[in-house]
Amino acid sequence: MKVKKKNVVSIILGGGQGSRLSPLTATRSKPAVPIAGKYRLVDIPISNCLNSDIKRMFVLTQFNSASLNAHIKNTYTFNAFSQAFVDILAAEQTPDNPTWFQGTADAVRQCMPHFLNHEFDYALILSGDQLYQMDFNDMIEAHVNANAEITIATLPVNAKDASDFGILKTNDKNEIISFIEKPVRDLLPDWESEVSEQMESEGKKYLASMGIYIFNRALLEELMSDPETKDFGKEIIPQAVGNRKILSYQYEGYWTDIGNIDSFFEANIGLTDDIPQFNLFDNDNKIYTRPRLLPPSKFHNSLIEESLISEGCIISAKEIKKSVIGIRARIGNDTIIHTSYVMGNDMYQSLEEMDRDKENGKILIGIGERCFIKCALVDKDCRIGNDVYINGGPHLEDFANALYVIKDGIVVIKKGAVIPDNYRIE
Incomplete structure (x- = not known):
């Protein structure tokens, strides 16, 4: 019936x-x-x-x-x-x-x-x-x-x-x-x-x-x-x-x-599996969301393997493997990201804003240069400096502070957190 x-x-x-x-x-x-x-x-x-x-x-x-x-x-x-x-x-x-x-x-x-x-x-x-x-x-x-x-x-x-x-x-x-x-x-x-x-x-x-x-x-x-x-x-x-x-x-x-x-x-x-159990690429079962007027993602000298890259990203990373990268993400030169979910950003910084932040010694929105990030969840609008090392995994004990939380070996960088240059979580 x-x-x-x-x-x-x-x-x-x-x-x-x-x-x-x-x-x-x-x-x-x-x-x-x-x-x-x-x-x-x-x-x-x-x-x-x-x-x-x-x-x-x-x-x-x-x-x-x-x-x-x-x-x-x-x-x-x-x-x-x-x-x-x-x-x-x-x-x-x-x-x-x-x-x-x-x-x-x-x-x-x-x-x-x-x-x-x-x-x-x-x-x-x-x-x-x-x-x-x-x-x-x-x-x-x-x-x-x-x-x-x-x-x-x-x-x-x-x-x-x-x-x-x-x-x-x-x-x-x-x-x-x-x-x-x-x-x-x-x-x-x-x-x-x-x-x-x-x-x-x-x-x-x-x-x-x-x-x-x-x-x-x-x-x-x-x-x-x-x-x-x-x-x-x-x-x-x-x-x-x-x-x-x-x-x-x-x-x-x-x-x-x-x-x-x-x-x-x-x-x-x-979702990054070759044939994921949840299929985002299904004509008959579309996943609807807010339509955004974002440009295509741009890459420079980056190796991307088994990853989902959302629209509007500016990526100069050395390597991204088994990861999900959210909208408007900015990832700097020679950075390596493995088995992580980077949620991206709610807005772009203008060139003027970026220059001003650099002059004032302020870290830019996004992920800086020469970083290593593994087994991490990076919430939106984070500012991660250069040479930051985050090595999540079962060897880490549960922990929490103002910048991040570790749960079951997964490092969760809080929304809008500012991670200074050379910071290490290992």
Whole structure:
């Protein structure tokens, strides 16, 4: 049964304070974190919706939302005669809700009056910090054809990964009959579900919740009437299992939850693979973002291997390998960058500004000459001097100061940080 897209609205959860992604979230909300050099995390769920012809979207956020608001306002503008929109809903105090969002379900509850102003039969609830490409049409049609009240997108995982997820068990009709949060390994034999032959051959017999849900409107209104339930994954879904008809929609493509620095770094560096698991070069699944009037990138005596270079860069680096370089990046002579993500800059310095900074002994925006940078995340608008040596890796202990943070061996240079000449992190 085909579903009219006007009967579906998408609710994209912007997440909380994003402390696990700190310091990238120190001045921006999690959905606004730059990814793949030229996009923002929020572009992923929005693009999946647009590619699925779902064009009514709400983005719920409350922390550091200014840059996210600007990005969405400057990116997602639609024909004035269409019903398409992407609306930001920030936490707001009202007589009925004097507090900020207390969890994912509480965020939806507080924003319900805005959703109910629109005609819809199904609410598609998404996370704003995941990397994947999915056609939601198939999931919606499965939900409707099964007469389900809730459908949860599930990902087959192996025993090693199962303990990191909420695991769902299904019957022979793909209906979810039980749920357990992060089960210990000894319990796993009782939590196997029916999966495809390919997944079974890979040992992926356990169904993990992806945090992607479809709710019937009537049920969503009913569940949101209870102010005591604050979170979908911890309360709404476990309480509904066994009491509601819940369908499992199995997804077998690439999906990763970008919840911490390690997963964020791995997802970005993974894009440089010869055939990456997340395909940016797909005519049918475009990733949309803000259009920028930037010149082509310019290179001088540079060796580039297995790397993504965004537009508007000025690069004189000696060598860039297995790295992602963001927009407007400036990298000086004889610099070497390996296995790193350089986010780039929000603006260019004029020649006059550069001359003035040099006269005043101030380091220029970008990365200087003769630097070595490995296993690092360089946030936007950093000023890195000449002969700087940054050698990230598992040999480094976790550390934090005003300029940078080390997490899991990854050196994160904070947004706008000034790293002086000859500085060493090793």
